Amino acid sequence: MKRILILGGGFAGVECCLKLESYFGNNSDIEITMVSEDNFILFTPMLPQVASGTIETRHIVTPIRTLINKTKFYEAKIKHIDPHGKSVTLYGTNENRGMILHYDFLIVALGSKTNFFGMKNVEENSYQMNTINDAIILRNRIIDLLEQAENETDPILRKALLRIVIVGGGFAGVETAGELNDFIADVAEYYPNITETDVKVTLIEASTEILAGFPVKLAGFAKEKLVERGIELILDAGVTSFDGKEVLLQSKSPSNKILLSDSSQQKGHSQLVSLDSIPSRTLVWTAGVTPIDLIKESLFETHKGRIVVNEFLQVPQFPEVFAIGDCSTFDPKLTMKPFPPTAQIAEAHAKIAAKNLKELLNGRSMLKFDYTWKGQSAIIGKRTGIASFFGINVAGFLAFLMWRNLYLSKIRTYDKKFRVWLDWTLELFFKRDISRLKIITKNGNSRTELDEVDDVR
Numbered sequence: 001m002k003r004i005l006i007l008g009g010g011f012a013g014v015e016c017c018l019k020l021e022s023y024f025g026n027n028s029d030i031e032i033t034m035v036s037e038d039n040f041i042l043f044t045p046m047l048p049q050v051a052s053g054t055i056e057t058r059h060i061v062t063p064i065r066t067l068i069n070k071t072k073f074y075e076a077k078i079k080h081i082d083p084h085g086k087s088v089t090l091y092g093t094n095e096n097r098g099m100i101l102h103y104d105f106l107i108v109a110l111g112s113k114t115n116f117f118g119m120k121n122v123e124e125n126s127y128q129m130n131t132i133n134d135a136i137i138l139r140n141r142i143i144d145l146l147e148q149a150e151n152e153t154d155p156i157l158r159k160a161l162l163r164i165v166i167v168g169g170g171f172a173g174v175e176t177a178g179e180l181n182d183f184i185a186d187v188a189e190y191y192p193n194i195t196e197t198d199v200k201v202t203l204i205e206a207s208t209e210i211l212a213g214f215p216v217k218l219a220g221f222a223k224e225k226l227v228e229r230g231i232e233l234i235l236d237a238g239v240t241s242f243d244g245k246e247v248l249l250q251s252k253s254p255s256n257k258i259l260l261s262d263s264s265q266q267k268g269h270s271q272l273v274s275l276d277s278i279p280s281r282t283l284v285w286t287a288g289v290t291p292i293d294l295i296k297e298s299l300f301e302t303h304k305g306r307i308v309v310n311e312f313l314q315v316p317q318f319p320e321v322f323a324i325g326d327c328s329t330f331d332p333k334l335t336m337k338p339f340p341p342t343a344q345i346a347e348a349h350a351k352i353a354a355k356n357l358k359e360l361l362n363g364r365s366m367l368k369f370d371y372t373w374k375g376q377s378a379i380i381g382k383r384t385g386i387a388s389f390f391g392i393n394v395a396g397f398l399a400f401l402m403w404r405n406l407y408l409s410k411i412r413t414y415d416k417k418f419r420v421w422l423d424w425t426l427e428l429f430f431k432r433d434i435s436r437l438k439i440i441t442k443n444g445n446s447r448t449e450l451d452e453v454d455d456v457r
Protein backbone atom coordinates (compact mmCIF):
# COMPACT_ATOMS: atom_id res chain seq x y z
CA MET A 1 0.00 0.00 0.00
CA LYS A 2 1.32 3.44 -0.98
CA ARG A 3 -0.19 6.50 0.70
CA ILE A 4 -0.47 9.74 -1.31
CA LEU A 5 -1.35 12.79 0.76
CA ILE A 6 -2.52 16.04 -0.89
CA LEU A 7 -2.43 19.25 1.15
CA GLY A 8 -4.82 21.98 -0.06
CA GLY A 9 -8.15 21.81 -1.88
CA GLY A 10 -7.71 24.72 -4.29
CA PHE A 11 -7.13 24.77 -8.05
CA ALA A 12 -3.88 22.78 -7.84
CA GLY A 13 -4.88 20.30 -5.10
CA VAL A 14 -8.26 19.35 -6.58
CA GLU A 15 -6.97 19.01 -10.15
CA CYS A 16 -4.09 16.82 -8.94
CA CYS A 17 -6.44 14.69 -6.85
CA LEU A 18 -8.82 14.10 -9.78
CA LYS A 19 -5.93 13.17 -12.08
CA LEU A 20 -4.57 10.73 -9.49
CA GLU A 21 -8.04 9.22 -9.12
CA SER A 22 -8.19 8.76 -12.88
CA TYR A 23 -4.82 6.94 -12.78
CA PHE A 24 -5.32 4.88 -9.63
CA GLY A 25 -9.11 4.68 -9.26
CA ASN A 26 -9.14 0.89 -9.49
CA ASN A 27 -5.83 0.30 -7.77
CA SER A 28 -6.39 -0.85 -4.19
CA ASP A 29 -2.65 -0.54 -3.47
CA ILE A 30 -2.85 3.23 -3.70
CA GLU A 31 -4.54 5.28 -0.99
CA ILE A 32 -5.26 8.96 -1.72
CA THR A 33 -6.00 11.43 1.08
CA MET A 34 -6.66 15.15 0.90
CA VAL A 35 -6.58 17.71 3.72
CA SER A 36 -7.96 21.22 3.29
CA GLU A 37 -9.15 23.91 5.63
CA ASP A 38 -12.39 24.40 3.70
CA ASN A 39 -14.51 21.55 2.36
CA PHE A 40 -14.97 23.35 -0.97
CA ILE A 41 -12.97 24.62 -3.92
CA LEU A 42 -13.35 28.37 -4.39
CA PHE A 43 -13.60 29.83 -7.89
CA THR A 44 -11.58 33.01 -7.17
CA PRO A 45 -12.02 34.78 -10.54
CA MET A 46 -15.68 35.38 -9.63
CA LEU A 47 -15.03 36.67 -6.09
CA PRO A 48 -15.49 40.36 -7.07
CA GLN A 49 -18.94 39.46 -8.44
CA VAL A 50 -19.86 37.92 -5.10
CA ALA A 51 -18.74 41.12 -3.37
CA SER A 52 -21.05 43.10 -5.65
CA GLY A 53 -23.92 40.63 -5.30
CA THR A 54 -24.06 39.76 -9.02
CA ILE A 55 -23.48 36.11 -8.09
CA GLU A 56 -24.88 34.40 -5.00
CA THR A 57 -22.20 33.44 -2.49
CA ARG A 58 -22.47 29.64 -2.61
CA HIS A 59 -22.54 29.49 -6.40
CA ILE A 60 -18.78 29.98 -6.75
CA VAL A 61 -17.84 27.24 -4.31
CA THR A 62 -18.08 23.52 -5.04
CA PRO A 63 -17.93 20.96 -2.22
CA ILE A 64 -14.86 18.77 -2.63
CA ARG A 65 -16.80 15.63 -1.61
CA THR A 66 -19.02 16.03 -4.70
CA LEU A 67 -15.94 15.85 -6.95
CA ILE A 68 -13.96 12.96 -5.45
CA ASN A 69 -14.68 9.24 -5.49
CA LYS A 70 -11.83 7.28 -3.97
CA THR A 71 -10.07 10.00 -1.97
CA LYS A 72 -10.42 10.23 1.81
CA PHE A 73 -11.05 13.86 2.76
CA TYR A 74 -10.20 15.69 5.99
CA GLU A 75 -11.57 19.19 6.57
CA ALA A 76 -8.78 20.44 8.83
CA LYS A 77 -6.09 23.04 9.23
CA ILE A 78 -2.53 21.84 8.76
CA LYS A 79 -0.20 22.66 11.62
CA HIS A 80 3.11 21.13 10.65
CA ILE A 81 4.79 19.15 7.85
CA ASP A 82 7.64 16.82 8.81
CA PRO A 83 9.35 15.71 5.57
CA HIS A 84 11.95 13.67 7.51
CA GLY A 85 9.33 11.67 9.42
CA LYS A 86 7.00 11.77 6.35
CA SER A 87 4.08 13.01 8.41
CA VAL A 88 1.69 15.95 8.61
CA THR A 89 0.10 17.20 11.83
CA LEU A 90 -3.40 18.68 11.82
CA TYR A 91 -4.73 21.14 14.39
CA GLY A 92 -7.33 19.94 16.86
CA THR A 93 -10.50 21.95 17.41
CA ASN A 94 -12.79 22.53 20.38
CA GLU A 95 -14.60 19.40 19.32
CA ASN A 96 -12.04 16.97 18.01
CA ARG A 97 -8.43 16.02 18.54
CA GLY A 98 -5.50 16.91 16.33
CA MET A 99 -4.11 14.18 14.11
CA ILE A 100 -0.91 13.00 12.54
CA LEU A 101 -1.21 11.64 9.01
CA HIS A 102 1.62 9.58 7.48
CA TYR A 103 2.48 9.50 3.80
CA ASP A 104 4.73 7.88 1.22
CA PHE A 105 4.19 10.67 -1.31
CA LEU A 106 3.17 14.23 -0.57
CA ILE A 107 1.64 16.92 -2.79
CA VAL A 108 1.84 20.39 -1.24
CA ALA A 109 -0.74 22.75 -2.82
CA LEU A 110 -1.42 25.24 -0.04
CA GLY A 111 -1.79 28.38 -2.19
CA SER A 112 -1.05 31.83 -0.86
CA LYS A 113 -2.38 34.63 1.32
CA THR A 114 -2.56 38.40 0.91
CA ASN A 115 0.80 40.14 1.05
CA PHE A 116 0.78 43.36 3.12
CA PHE A 117 4.54 43.82 2.74
CA GLY A 118 4.92 44.10 6.51
CA MET A 119 2.53 47.07 6.90
CA LYS A 120 0.76 46.07 10.10
CA ASN A 121 -1.81 48.86 10.20
CA VAL A 122 -2.81 48.19 6.58
CA GLU A 123 -3.28 44.50 7.46
CA GLU A 124 -5.37 45.32 10.51
CA ASN A 125 -7.61 47.93 8.93
CA SER A 126 -8.09 46.94 5.31
CA TYR A 127 -10.46 44.57 3.55
CA GLN A 128 -9.13 41.72 1.41
CA MET A 129 -10.30 39.78 -1.63
CA ASN A 130 -8.86 36.31 -1.27
CA THR A 131 -11.48 34.09 0.34
CA ILE A 132 -15.25 33.73 0.16
CA ASN A 133 -15.44 35.33 3.63
CA ASP A 134 -13.53 38.35 2.32
CA ALA A 135 -16.13 38.86 -0.44
CA ILE A 136 -19.06 38.54 2.00
CA ILE A 137 -17.44 40.93 4.47
CA LEU A 138 -16.66 43.50 1.76
CA ARG A 139 -20.22 43.38 0.39
CA ASN A 140 -21.59 43.98 3.89
CA ARG A 141 -19.14 46.83 4.37
CA ILE A 142 -20.18 48.62 1.16
CA ILE A 143 -23.87 48.34 2.02
CA ASP A 144 -23.16 49.44 5.59
CA LEU A 145 -21.27 52.54 4.57
CA LEU A 146 -24.05 53.57 2.16
CA GLU A 147 -26.52 53.17 5.03
CA GLN A 148 -24.32 55.26 7.32
CA ALA A 149 -23.56 57.96 4.75
CA GLU A 150 -27.23 58.34 3.82
CA ASN A 151 -28.00 59.73 7.28
CA GLU A 152 -24.64 61.25 8.18
CA THR A 153 -24.79 65.02 8.77
CA ASP A 154 -21.05 65.69 9.16
CA PRO A 155 -19.97 66.45 5.56
CA ILE A 156 -16.30 65.51 6.14
CA LEU A 157 -17.14 62.14 7.62
CA ARG A 158 -19.75 61.56 4.93
CA LYS A 159 -17.19 62.20 2.21
CA ALA A 160 -14.70 59.80 3.82
CA LEU A 161 -17.40 57.13 4.11
CA LEU A 162 -18.20 57.42 0.43
CA ARG A 163 -14.57 57.17 -0.68
CA ILE A 164 -13.59 53.57 -1.38
CA VAL A 165 -9.93 52.95 -2.10
CA ILE A 166 -8.76 49.77 -3.82
CA VAL A 167 -5.04 49.04 -3.92
CA GLY A 168 -3.54 46.87 -6.68
CA GLY A 169 -3.99 47.22 -10.43
CA GLY A 170 -3.94 43.48 -11.20
CA PHE A 171 -6.96 41.25 -12.03
CA ALA A 172 -8.37 41.30 -8.53
CA GLY A 173 -8.06 45.08 -8.03
CA VAL A 174 -9.40 46.12 -11.44
CA GLU A 175 -12.32 43.68 -11.33
CA THR A 176 -13.18 44.61 -7.74
CA ALA A 177 -13.10 48.35 -8.57
CA GLY A 178 -15.33 47.81 -11.61
CA GLU A 179 -17.82 45.64 -9.73
CA LEU A 180 -18.10 47.91 -6.66
CA ASN A 181 -18.49 50.99 -8.82
CA ASP A 182 -21.35 49.35 -10.77
CA PHE A 183 -22.95 48.08 -7.59
CA ILE A 184 -23.02 51.53 -5.99
CA ALA A 185 -24.36 53.14 -9.18
CA ASP A 186 -27.15 50.52 -9.38
CA VAL A 187 -28.29 50.81 -5.76
CA ALA A 188 -27.94 54.61 -5.48
CA GLU A 189 -31.67 55.03 -6.12
CA TYR A 190 -32.39 53.53 -2.68
CA TYR A 191 -30.33 56.25 -1.00
CA PRO A 192 -31.96 59.59 -1.91
CA ASN A 193 -29.39 61.69 -0.05
CA ILE A 194 -26.45 60.18 -1.93
CA THR A 195 -25.83 61.46 -5.43
CA GLU A 196 -23.52 59.88 -8.00
CA THR A 197 -20.91 62.62 -7.50
CA ASP A 198 -20.78 61.98 -3.72
CA VAL A 199 -19.28 58.51 -4.22
CA LYS A 200 -15.71 58.05 -5.33
CA VAL A 201 -14.03 54.73 -6.06
CA THR A 202 -10.24 55.12 -6.32
CA LEU A 203 -7.88 52.49 -7.71
CA ILE A 204 -4.20 52.82 -6.75
CA GLU A 205 -1.37 51.00 -8.52
CA ALA A 206 2.33 51.24 -7.69
CA SER A 207 3.56 50.98 -11.28
CA THR A 208 2.67 53.29 -14.18
CA GLU A 209 0.31 50.75 -15.82
CA ILE A 210 -2.55 48.55 -14.67
CA LEU A 211 -3.06 44.90 -15.65
CA ALA A 212 0.62 44.09 -16.19
CA GLY A 213 0.94 41.11 -18.53
CA PHE A 214 -1.76 42.33 -20.92
CA PRO A 215 -0.72 44.05 -24.17
CA VAL A 216 -0.26 47.79 -23.51
CA LYS A 217 -3.12 48.72 -25.84
CA LEU A 218 -5.60 46.50 -23.99
CA ALA A 219 -4.44 47.74 -20.58
CA GLY A 220 -4.86 51.30 -21.94
CA PHE A 221 -8.42 50.48 -23.02
CA ALA A 222 -9.18 49.14 -19.54
CA LYS A 223 -7.78 52.31 -18.00
CA GLU A 224 -9.94 54.55 -20.19
CA LYS A 225 -13.07 52.52 -19.44
CA LEU A 226 -12.51 52.65 -15.69
CA VAL A 227 -12.07 56.43 -15.79
CA GLU A 228 -15.05 56.88 -18.13
CA ARG A 229 -17.19 55.08 -15.56
CA GLY A 230 -16.15 57.49 -12.83
CA ILE A 231 -13.32 55.54 -11.18
CA GLU A 232 -10.34 57.65 -10.15
CA LEU A 233 -7.03 56.06 -11.11
CA ILE A 234 -3.82 56.80 -9.24
CA LEU A 235 -0.64 55.33 -10.73
CA ASP A 236 3.02 55.36 -9.71
CA ALA A 237 2.08 55.55 -6.03
CA GLY A 238 2.51 53.12 -3.15
CA VAL A 239 0.31 52.99 -0.06
CA THR A 240 2.45 53.22 3.07
CA SER A 241 -0.13 53.31 5.84
CA PHE A 242 -3.85 53.05 6.62
CA ASP A 243 -5.14 53.67 10.15
CA GLY A 244 -8.78 53.12 9.23
CA LYS A 245 -9.32 56.83 8.54
CA GLU A 246 -6.59 58.00 6.21
CA VAL A 247 -4.64 56.33 3.39
CA LEU A 248 -1.04 57.56 3.19
CA LEU A 249 0.64 57.50 -0.22
CA GLN A 250 4.16 57.79 -1.48
CA SER A 251 5.10 58.58 -5.05
CA LYS A 252 7.33 56.01 -6.78
CA SER A 253 8.74 58.63 -9.14
CA PRO A 254 11.79 60.88 -8.51
CA SER A 255 9.52 63.86 -9.25
CA ASN A 256 7.61 62.93 -6.08
CA LYS A 257 4.35 63.28 -8.00
CA ILE A 258 1.70 60.73 -8.77
CA LEU A 259 -0.23 60.12 -12.01
CA LEU A 260 -3.91 60.87 -11.60
CA SER A 261 -6.67 60.14 -14.11
CA ASP A 262 -10.30 60.99 -13.50
CA SER A 263 -13.38 61.82 -15.52
CA SER A 264 -12.67 65.58 -15.33
CA GLN A 265 -9.75 65.13 -17.73
CA GLN A 266 -9.68 64.62 -21.46
CA LYS A 267 -10.04 60.96 -22.51
CA GLY A 268 -6.79 59.01 -22.16
CA HIS A 269 -5.03 61.83 -20.32
CA SER A 270 -3.63 61.95 -16.82
CA GLN A 271 -1.98 64.65 -14.77
CA LEU A 272 1.03 64.74 -12.48
CA VAL A 273 -0.04 65.90 -9.03
CA SER A 274 1.29 65.99 -5.49
CA LEU A 275 -0.87 63.84 -3.24
CA ASP A 276 0.18 62.11 -0.06
CA SER A 277 -3.06 61.22 1.69
CA ILE A 278 -6.68 60.29 1.02
CA PRO A 279 -9.34 60.44 3.73
CA SER A 280 -11.23 57.14 3.49
CA ARG A 281 -12.78 54.59 5.84
CA THR A 282 -12.57 51.68 3.40
CA LEU A 283 -9.39 50.32 1.87
CA VAL A 284 -9.47 47.09 -0.14
CA TRP A 285 -6.01 45.55 -0.42
CA THR A 286 -5.38 43.35 -3.48
CA ALA A 287 -1.74 44.24 -4.08
CA GLY A 288 -0.04 40.87 -4.11
CA VAL A 289 0.17 37.43 -2.56
CA THR A 290 2.71 35.56 -0.50
CA PRO A 291 2.81 31.93 0.71
CA ILE A 292 1.24 31.06 4.05
CA ASP A 293 3.47 31.05 7.16
CA LEU A 294 3.35 27.25 7.40
CA ILE A 295 5.25 27.10 4.08
CA LYS A 296 7.66 29.93 4.88
CA GLU A 297 8.56 28.28 8.20
CA SER A 298 8.70 24.72 6.82
CA LEU A 299 11.79 22.53 6.48
CA PHE A 300 11.63 22.88 2.70
CA GLU A 301 14.06 25.17 0.91
CA THR A 302 12.18 28.33 -0.08
CA HIS A 303 12.78 31.27 -2.41
CA LYS A 304 10.78 34.43 -1.64
CA GLY A 305 8.76 32.23 0.71
CA ARG A 306 7.79 29.67 -1.98
CA ILE A 307 8.94 26.04 -1.96
CA VAL A 308 11.78 25.53 -4.43
CA VAL A 309 11.09 22.72 -6.91
CA ASN A 310 13.01 21.15 -9.79
CA GLU A 311 11.74 20.95 -13.39
CA PHE A 312 9.64 17.87 -12.42
CA LEU A 313 7.93 19.87 -9.63
CA GLN A 314 9.69 17.74 -7.01
CA VAL A 315 11.33 19.14 -3.91
CA PRO A 316 14.99 18.21 -4.59
CA GLN A 317 15.90 17.23 -0.98
CA PHE A 318 12.71 15.15 -0.61
CA PRO A 319 11.96 13.49 -4.00
CA GLU A 320 8.73 11.96 -2.68
CA VAL A 321 7.36 15.51 -2.20
CA PHE A 322 5.86 17.62 -5.02
CA ALA A 323 4.95 21.29 -4.52
CA ILE A 324 2.48 22.89 -6.95
CA GLY A 325 0.45 26.05 -7.53
CA ASP A 326 0.98 29.43 -5.87
CA CYS A 327 3.10 27.96 -3.03
CA SER A 328 5.93 26.71 -5.28
CA THR A 329 8.58 28.23 -7.50
CA PHE A 330 11.21 26.77 -9.81
CA ASP A 331 14.75 26.67 -8.49
CA PRO A 332 16.20 30.06 -9.56
CA LYS A 333 19.33 28.19 -10.70
CA LEU A 334 17.30 26.44 -13.41
CA THR A 335 16.80 28.29 -16.67
CA MET A 336 13.01 27.93 -16.55
CA LYS A 337 10.79 30.77 -17.71
CA PRO A 338 8.94 32.39 -14.80
CA PHE A 339 5.20 31.77 -14.46
CA PRO A 340 2.82 34.10 -12.60
CA PRO A 341 0.75 32.72 -9.69
CA THR A 342 -2.49 31.99 -11.55
CA ALA A 343 -5.15 29.30 -11.56
CA GLN A 344 -4.13 28.40 -15.11
CA ILE A 345 -0.58 27.56 -13.98
CA ALA A 346 -1.77 25.86 -10.77
CA GLU A 347 -3.88 23.40 -12.80
CA ALA A 348 -1.07 22.82 -15.32
CA HIS A 349 1.31 22.06 -12.41
CA ALA A 350 -1.25 19.65 -10.97
CA LYS A 351 -1.55 17.62 -14.18
CA ILE A 352 2.24 17.22 -14.50
CA ALA A 353 2.75 16.42 -10.81
CA ALA A 354 0.09 13.67 -10.95
CA LYS A 355 1.61 12.23 -14.12
CA ASN A 356 5.13 12.35 -12.62
CA LEU A 357 3.97 10.65 -9.46
CA LYS A 358 2.50 7.85 -11.58
CA GLU A 359 5.78 7.54 -13.52
CA LEU A 360 7.78 7.56 -10.29
CA LEU A 361 5.65 4.71 -8.91
CA ASN A 362 6.14 2.75 -12.13
CA GLY A 363 9.91 3.41 -12.19
CA ARG A 364 9.67 5.40 -15.44
CA SER A 365 11.20 8.77 -16.29
CA MET A 366 9.25 11.89 -15.41
CA LEU A 367 8.13 14.85 -17.57
CA LYS A 368 9.65 18.32 -17.28
CA PHE A 369 7.11 21.07 -16.68
CA ASP A 370 6.52 23.41 -19.58
CA TYR A 371 3.57 25.58 -20.41
CA THR A 372 2.45 27.55 -23.42
CA TRP A 373 0.55 30.60 -22.27
CA LYS A 374 -2.96 30.39 -23.72
CA GLY A 375 -3.92 33.95 -22.93
CA GLN A 376 -5.94 35.84 -20.39
CA SER A 377 -9.00 38.00 -19.98
CA ALA A 378 -10.43 40.44 -17.45
CA ILE A 379 -13.73 42.21 -17.00
CA ILE A 380 -13.79 45.88 -16.20
CA GLY A 381 -17.29 46.41 -14.93
CA LYS A 382 -20.62 46.12 -16.67
CA ARG A 383 -20.55 44.43 -20.06
CA THR A 384 -17.02 45.31 -21.01
CA GLY A 385 -13.71 43.53 -20.79
CA ILE A 386 -10.39 42.79 -22.42
CA ALA A 387 -9.07 39.48 -23.71
CA SER A 388 -5.85 38.33 -25.30
CA PHE A 389 -5.72 34.75 -26.64
CA PHE A 390 -3.04 33.26 -28.91
CA GLY A 391 -1.95 36.76 -29.97
CA ILE A 392 -5.49 37.96 -30.76
CA ASN A 393 -6.56 41.00 -28.74
CA VAL A 394 -10.21 41.86 -28.13
CA ALA A 395 -11.73 44.70 -26.10
CA GLY A 396 -15.29 45.67 -25.18
CA PHE A 397 -18.50 43.62 -25.13
CA LEU A 398 -17.07 40.68 -27.10
CA ALA A 399 -14.21 40.33 -24.60
CA PHE A 400 -16.76 40.48 -21.77
CA LEU A 401 -18.71 37.61 -23.39
CA MET A 402 -15.48 35.65 -23.93
CA TRP A 403 -14.61 36.10 -20.23
CA ARG A 404 -18.03 34.85 -19.15
CA ASN A 405 -17.98 31.82 -21.45
CA LEU A 406 -14.43 30.86 -20.58
CA TYR A 407 -14.86 31.12 -16.84
CA LEU A 408 -18.29 29.47 -16.87
CA SER A 409 -16.71 26.50 -18.65
CA LYS A 410 -14.04 26.31 -15.92
CA ILE A 411 -16.51 25.84 -13.05
CA ARG A 412 -16.38 22.17 -12.11
CA THR A 413 -20.02 21.05 -11.86
CA TYR A 414 -23.05 21.61 -14.15
CA ASP A 415 -25.10 22.48 -11.09
CA LYS A 416 -22.86 25.47 -10.21
CA LYS A 417 -22.39 26.50 -13.86
CA PHE A 418 -26.16 26.70 -14.24
CA ARG A 419 -26.61 28.66 -11.01
CA VAL A 420 -23.98 31.24 -12.03
CA TRP A 421 -25.52 31.54 -15.52
CA LEU A 422 -28.94 32.03 -13.88
CA ASP A 423 -27.56 34.76 -11.58
CA TRP A 424 -26.14 36.61 -14.59
CA THR A 425 -29.45 36.26 -16.48
CA LEU A 426 -31.63 37.34 -13.55
CA GLU A 427 -29.43 40.39 -13.09
CA LEU A 428 -30.74 41.63 -16.46
CA PHE A 429 -34.32 41.70 -15.15
CA PHE A 430 -34.16 42.44 -11.43
CA LYS A 431 -32.59 45.09 -9.22
CA ARG A 432 -29.75 44.37 -6.82
CA ASP A 433 -30.38 43.22 -3.29
CA ILE A 434 -29.09 45.58 -0.58
CA SER A 435 -29.83 43.42 2.47
CA ARG A 436 -26.85 43.40 4.77
CA LEU A 437 -26.66 40.03 6.49
CA LYS A 438 -24.79 39.95 9.75
CA ILE A 439 -22.25 37.15 9.71
CA ILE A 440 -21.63 36.01 13.26
CA THR A 441 -20.33 32.60 14.29
CA LYS A 442 -21.59 31.11 17.55
CA ASN A 443 -18.21 30.36 19.08
CA GLY A 444 -15.88 32.28 16.81
CA ASN A 445 -13.93 30.29 14.25
CA SER A 446 -10.59 29.88 15.95
CA ARG A 447 -9.05 26.44 16.04
CA THR A 448 -7.58 25.75 19.41
CA GLU A 449 -4.82 23.34 19.98
CA LEU A 450 -5.28 20.34 22.27
CA ASP A 451 -2.35 18.37 23.68
CA GLU A 452 -3.73 15.02 22.69
CA VAL A 453 -3.24 13.91 19.09
CA ASP A 454 -4.72 11.01 17.18
CA ASP A 455 -2.09 9.16 15.20
CA VAL A 456 -3.80 8.00 12.01
CA ARG A 457 -1.89 5.42 10.00
Ligand SMILES: Cc1cc2nc3c(=O)[nH]c(=O)nc-3n(C[C@H](O)[C@H](O)[C@H](O)COP(=O)(O)OP(=O)(O)OC[C@H]3O[C@@H](n4cnc5c(N)ncnc54)[C@H](O)[C@@H]3O)c2cc1C
Pocket residue numbers: 007008009010011012013035036037038040041044045046047048076077078079109110111112129130131171172292294324325326327341342343344345346
Ligand atom coordinates in the same frame (compact mmCIF):
# COMPACT_ATOMS: atom_id res chain seq x y z
C1 LIG B 1 -9.88 37.85 -6.55
C2 LIG B 1 -8.99 36.93 -7.33
C3 LIG B 1 -9.14 36.82 -8.70
C4 LIG B 1 -8.33 35.96 -9.43
N1 LIG B 1 -8.52 35.88 -10.78
C5 LIG B 1 -7.79 34.99 -11.49
C6 LIG B 1 -8.04 34.83 -12.89
O1 LIG B 1 -8.89 35.50 -13.46
N2 LIG B 1 -7.29 33.90 -13.56
C7 LIG B 1 -6.33 33.14 -12.94
O2 LIG B 1 -5.70 32.29 -13.59
N3 LIG B 1 -6.07 33.29 -11.63
C8 LIG B 1 -6.78 34.19 -10.89
N4 LIG B 1 -6.52 34.33 -9.55
C9 LIG B 1 -5.40 33.59 -8.94
C10 LIG B 1 -5.80 32.17 -8.56
O3 LIG B 1 -6.91 32.18 -7.70
C11 LIG B 1 -4.63 31.47 -7.85
O4 LIG B 1 -3.48 31.55 -8.62
C12 LIG B 1 -5.00 30.00 -7.60
O5 LIG B 1 -6.05 29.93 -6.65
C13 LIG B 1 -3.80 29.21 -7.07
O6 LIG B 1 -4.21 27.89 -6.86
P1 LIG B 1 -3.58 27.03 -5.64
O7 LIG B 1 -4.22 25.69 -5.71
O8 LIG B 1 -2.12 27.14 -5.66
O9 LIG B 1 -4.06 27.80 -4.35
P2 LIG B 1 -5.53 27.98 -3.78
O10 LIG B 1 -6.53 27.88 -4.87
O11 LIG B 1 -5.48 29.23 -2.97
O12 LIG B 1 -5.72 26.73 -2.82
C14 LIG B 1 -5.04 26.59 -1.60
C15 LIG B 1 -5.83 25.64 -0.73
O13 LIG B 1 -5.08 25.37 0.46
C16 LIG B 1 -5.94 25.45 1.57
N5 LIG B 1 -5.12 25.81 2.75
C17 LIG B 1 -4.31 26.87 2.90
N6 LIG B 1 -3.70 26.84 4.12
C18 LIG B 1 -4.13 25.72 4.72
C19 LIG B 1 -3.85 25.11 5.97
N7 LIG B 1 -2.98 25.62 6.85
N8 LIG B 1 -4.46 23.94 6.26
C20 LIG B 1 -5.32 23.37 5.39
N9 LIG B 1 -5.61 23.89 4.18
C21 LIG B 1 -5.03 25.05 3.86
C22 LIG B 1 -6.93 26.53 1.21
O14 LIG B 1 -8.10 26.42 2.00
C23 LIG B 1 -7.15 26.23 -0.27
O15 LIG B 1 -8.16 25.26 -0.42
C24 LIG B 1 -7.33 35.20 -8.79
C25 LIG B 1 -7.17 35.31 -7.40
C26 LIG B 1 -7.99 36.15 -6.68
C27 LIG B 1 -7.82 36.23 -5.18
